[in-house]
Amino acid sequence: LKKHNLAQSISDVSWSKFTTQLEYKAKWYGKVIKKVDTFYASSQICHCCGYKNEETKDLNVRDWTCPKCHSNHDRDVNASINILMQGILAN
Numbered sequence: 001l002k003k004h005n006l007a008q009s010i011s012d013v014s015w016s017k018f019t020t021q022l023e024y025k026a027k028w029y030g031k032v033i034k035k036v037d038t039f040y041a042s043s044q045i046c047h048c049c050g051y052k053n054e055e056t057k058d059l060n061v062r063d064w065t066c067p068k069c070h071s072n073h074d075r076d077v078n079a080s081i082n083i084l085m086q087g088i089l090a091n
Contacts (some may be wrong), residue, residue, distance in 0.1 A: 034087045042086070044078040047069060 019033075036042075043056045044056045051068040056075065056086070065072050 016036060034090045036083050036086045036090070040083070042082040043075045045078075045082050046073065047078050047081040047085065 023033050041052060044054065045052050045065040046069060048071045049066060049069040051066050053064060053066065056064050061075065063072065064076050
């Protein structure tokens with residue numbers, strides 16, 4: 001895996017195989033896999049009011065306060081709530 005292009009291809013195939021297996025097992029157990037868009041700005045959106053904070057694009061910002069509703073957010077917890085809600089709302 002010393003060659004970057006080859007490593008990327010192997011990684012892509014591995015991820016694809018993992019998602020295929022995950023979908024297979026979900027179907028086996030009567031569950032559904034819902035995919036959230038890769039570019040969904042989950043850590044920038046306030047899960048309380050929906051305000052999109054463009055200033056949180058920097059990954060060094062680990063927590064932030066929403067200027068609209070004044071809720072304090074941990075970046076990862078906020079993102080996980082937003083991704084959960086996207087999954088619930090997705091058709």
